Amino acid sequence: MGDLLAVTVDGVLYASWLFIIAAGLTLIYGVMRILNMAHGSLYALGAYAAASLAGAWLRGGHAPMGSYAMLAAAAILVGLVMGPLIERGLLRFCYGKDEVVLVLVTYALFLMLEDAVKLVWGVEAYFVAEPYGLLGSVELGPLSYPVYSGILVLAAVGVGVALLYAVTRTKHGKLLLAVIHDREMSAAMGIDVNRIYLVTFTAGTMLAAIGGALTAPTVSVLPGMGVEVIVLAFAVVVIGGLGSMPGAALGALIVGLVRSAAVHWLPQVELFSIYLVMALVLVFRPRGLFVAAEARKI
Amino acid sequence: MSAGAPPRLWPRLGLALLVTLAVVPFLPKWAAFLVTLALAKGLVALGLLLLMRTGLVSFGQGLYYGIGAYAAGMGASALELGDAVPLVLLGATAAGLVALLLGLLLARYRTIFFAMLSLAFSMIFYGLLVKTSALGSTDGFNVAARSTFGLPTTSPVGRFGVYGLGALVVFVGAASLDRYLRSHLGRLAPAIRDNELRVEYMGASVRNVVHLHLVLAAVLAGAGGALTALAVGHVDPETTYWTTSGEFVFVAILSGTGSVAAPFVGALLLELLRSFAYEHAPNTWQLVVGASMLAVILFLPEGLWSVFRRRRRAA
Amino acid sequence: MSAILETRGLTKAFGAVVAANDLSVSVAPDTVVGLIGGNGAGKTTFLNLVTGYQKPTAGTVTFEGRDITGLAPRRITRLGICRSFQIPQVFDTLTAYENLLVGLGIVSLGRRAFVGSALGDQAPEAVAEEMLQRFRLGEWRDAPASALPEGVRKLLDIAMALAVKPRILLLDEPTSGVSADEKFALMDLVLGAIRADKVTVLFVEHDMDIVRRYTERILAFYDGRIIADGMPDRVLADAEVRRYVTGEPVPGGA
Numbered sequence A: 001m002g003d004l005l006a007v008t009v010d011g012v013l014y015a016s017w018l019f020i021i022a023a024g025l026t027l028i029y030g031v032m033r034i035l036n037m038a039h040g041s042l043y044a045l046g047a048y049a050a051a052s053l054a055g056a057w058l059r060g061g062h063a064p065m066g067s068y069a070m071l072a073a074a075a076i077l078v079g080l081v082m083g084p085l086i087e088r089g090l091l092r093f094c095y096g097k098d099e100v101v102l103v104l105v106t107y108a109l110f111l112m113l114e115d116a117v118k119l120v121w122g123v124e125a126y127f128v129a130e131p132y133g134l135l136g137s138v139e140l141g142p143l144s145y146p147v148y149s150g151i152l153v154l155a156a157v158g159v160g161v162a163l164l165y166a167v168t169r170t171k172h173g174k175l176l177l178a179v180i181h182d183r184e185m186s187a188a189m190g191i192d193v194n195r196i197y198l199v200t201f202t203a204g205t206m207l208a209a210i211g212g213a214l215t216a217p218t219v220s221v222l223p224g225m226g227v228e229v230i231v232l233a234f235a236v237v238v239i240g241g242l243g244s245m246p247g248a249a250l251g252a253l254i255v256g257l258v259r260s261a262a263v264h265w266l267p268q269v270e271l272f273s274i275y276l277v278m279a280l281v282l283v284f285r286p287r288g289l290f291v292a293a294e295a296r297k298i
Numbered sequence B: 001m002s003a004g005a006p007p008r009l010w011p012r013l014g015l016a017l018l019v020t021l022a023v024v025p026f027l028p029k030w031a032a033f034l035v036t037l038a039l040a041k042g043l044v045a046l047g048l049l050l051l052m053r054t055g056l057v058s059f060g061q062g063l064y065y066g067i068g069a070y071a072a073g074m075g076a077s078a079l080e081l082g083d084a085v086p087l088v089l090l091g092a093t094a095a096g097l098v099a100l101l102l103g104l105l106l107a108r109y110r111t112i113f114f115a116m117l118s119l120a121f122s123m124i125f126y127g128l129l130v131k132t133s134a135l136g137s138t139d140g141f142n143v144a145a146r147s148t149f150g151l152p153t154t155s156p157v158g159r160f161g162v163y164g165l166g167a168l169v170v171f172v173g174a175a176s177l178d179r180y181l182r183s184h185l186g187r188l189a190p191a192i193r194d195n196e197l198r199v200e201y202m203g204a205s206v207r208n209v210v211h212l213h214l215v216l217a218a219v220l221a222g223a224g225g226a227l228t229a230l231a232v233g234h235v236d237p238e239t240t241y242w243t244t245s246g247e248f249v250f251v252a253i254l255s256g257t258g259s260v261a262a263p264f265v266g267a268l269l270l271e272l273l274r275s276f277a278y279e280h281a282p283n284t285w286q287l288v289v290g291a292s293m294l295a296v297i298l299f300l301p302e303g304l305w306s307v308f309r310r311r312r313r314a315a
Numbered sequence C: 001m002s003a004i005l006e007t008r009g010l011t012k013a014f015g016a017v018v019a020a021n022d023l024s025v026s027v028a029p030d031t032v033v034g035l036i037g038g039n040g041a042g043k044t045t046f047l048n049l050v051t052g053y054q055k056p057t058a059g060t061v062t063f064e065g066r067d068i069t070g071l072a073p074r075r076i077t078r079l080g081i082c083r084s085f086q087i088p089q090v091f092d093t094l095t096a097y098e099n100l101l102v103g104l105g106i107v108s109l110g111r112r113a114f115v116g117s118a119l120g121d122q123a124p125e126a127v128a129e130e131m132l133q134r135f136r137l138g139e140w141r142d143a144p145a146s147a148l149p150e151g152v153r154k155l156l157d158i159a160m161a162l163a164v165k166p167r168i169l170l171l172d173e174p175t176s177g178v179s180a181d182e183k184f185a186l187m188d189l190v191l192g193a194i195r196a197d198k199v200t201v202l203f204v205e206h207d208m209d210i211v212r213r214y215t216e217r218i219l220a221f222y223d224g225r226i227i228a229d230g231m232p233d234r235v236l237a238d239a240e241v242r243r244y245v246t247g248e249p250v251p252g253g254a
Helices: A002-032 A039-059 A066-089 A099-121 A147-169 A171-181 A183-188 A193-218 A225-240 A245-265 A267-284 B010-022 B029-053 B061-077 B084-106 B111-131 B158-181 B188-194 B196-200 B206-232 B242-255 B262-280 B285-299 B305-314 C043-051 C073-079 C096-114 C124-134 C150-163 C180-195 C208-214 C232-237 C239-246
Strands: A137-140 A143-146 C005-014 C017-027 C032-036 C058-063 C081-083 C168-172 C200-204 C217-222 C225-230
Touching (some): A002 A193, A039 A225, A099 B111, A143 A147, A147 A193, A225 A245, A245 A267, B010 B158, B029 B061, B061 B206, B084 B206, B188 B196, B196 B206, B262 B285, C017 C058, C017 C225, C032 C043, C032 C208, C043 C073, C081 C150, C096 C124, C150 C180, C180 C208, C217 C232, C225 C239
Parallel strands (some): C032 C200
16 A cells, blocks of 8 residues: 555656746747757756755855755756757748758757856756755655655646646637647737747747756756757657647646556566557547647648 | 769679689788678668658668678578678568558658658667577677688688678669669659659559668668678677667768769778778767768768769869 | 449538538449539548548448458559549659659559569559649649649549559549649540540549539539439539529529
């Protein structure tokens, strides 16, 4: 019984982390039809920026609680700098190209960012563990969890609610839906599609960076840390259906629970259980759980 | 032969083979090694060329590359096959069989879904390898062939056996693929890329053709993996990781799909660049690769090969 | 003479919308049939159901006495029914010659697999050249299909359908997008090229002059049903057809 609880809690924690990252990936795909392979690198950038900022803050002898603000600031900073830089500097020259070509463009970007990180931060590991332990821990039956993990869950819920609100309740969100629905029509109706793309990509980048910044205190921040994240996030959004936000949430939950179940009960399948689930879902739902296949008009 | 079609390639490929074999005794060991790796990886990219001509980009060719490498390695250790030739055949066959099975599923998918599902399969295999201690887990294990075509690796000629075998496999692979692409069946590749519906409405099964091409590409990748294992003398799970697959995609994009010779030029270029970068700038290697890939996609969408062709046309 | 193509109660519903409603048609071999009707009347749905692009909700399709209901397009094509498309479906990066060669190659592959090439078939390359001449596509032989003018793409699309040697050819609006003064020339060319092989032709057409001139029989569609079926003069004079399809004033009618 305690096992089941542990599996569930671990699964939900892992799912929260996955959802924040996958939400950015699926948002960008849904609006821009770009499956961003560099998403993992942006996650890594978020982690590096967080480790540097929070580290500097703590070394400067400021109040430890302020390190949380530094994590948030790092994520926002990465989003606001890298989002527009990549969208305006590279992606806008590629609109209208094949989806697969765009995957290759972002793959090239991934390669470049991987080395850029090494050039800026070097190859040594960064640690900033203080924010992780600062809040103490909480007892859940026989188990003990750091309160910091709760922040992760709150952040995931917050991201989900904010996205839902932004899309359904704000004018920009409605324009966004119009662009998703029919971009040529939207452009013809005077919607500034370029602006929508810029905002979307920046928001997506920021989500990746938030994922990275929140992770920074829990791991050693190392080169290559985004390499596995990107394929995990792919699995999540492919399971849920590319471009679908509820799909990303459900996909994250499925992947989170499957992985934590594997870790607890069948550790030898941990690494590939996720991809196995992804392959299984695609067998029965070729476009993922939340996206229906479309027939072509001839 | 119609006037518009390019001339057959195999005579020139044959010449290239003879030249490659002739320079063997004069090459320093490291150069022979580098060229062998380029030939092996070029084979994987050649398979990608076939898939790309069919309109598919696979981010999971590392799966077949890894299967080829591990099959050759296990053939050498478990089956005690001592000669490189049966080991390469074993690698190619094993990869082909796996593609035959996975193709039942993969052949239904297109565009990014195909790319992602192939990636998922390669990652499943990676996960299996990492957790299999009998196969050395993350460390992998050593592979050695005692001979090539019966020539012991200790003999002066046999020393370059894997290199010569690589050149031969490349010749056979490239010449057959070139011939295939000009056949009625092979011509369906660009037709499928352009318009699947029409191919079906002409009475051919798109799924069967895609399945066949998956198997052919896997056989080439498996042979490439086996050759790499024999040249390096070692296999490890890295061969099936998604970044390895990404490197093959890079070679295929860099080379373009214009000619069956292109992937080998691209792979050689990559290996040369890599050995240079490892010496002088190990931390900017991916930066160079990424930037050149971007440049090719944006400015030379047909790949580097199109530059040669354009020049020849102008002449 | 027995029918080459027969549909019985063919019905296709998309939710509440019935795109084809109880279509029962029997087509004699070696005839030219025109399909008329407004947009959404069910003509293209009929073609899609017969060629297997869509599966009927109810009803059957029989070709040469064989039930082909719900078979995949490629199986139906192999049996001998092919079609051209309202929007030309050609291979954009291949030349006109290669476009034809794809279809001819598929046919020759099929023959080799099942009957053997000892039948003395002409080489696909030669047939492709001959078809280019027959459809007056010679000057476009080596141009990629993406660079062809719309009318030429249309012609190529039809030639490709004929390349797989069908017994029945379904043409979806062969003259749409072709200027009025070229329509007759195009139909002369197409039907001349097709009819030499004694192929049964069903074609969708909006121009009543074309229909009157080239068909022996007309099926008039309205709201998913066939409201008139018969000799062109009779169908075009039918009161319902004039009201719902051709939009001509009905003498003495409501």
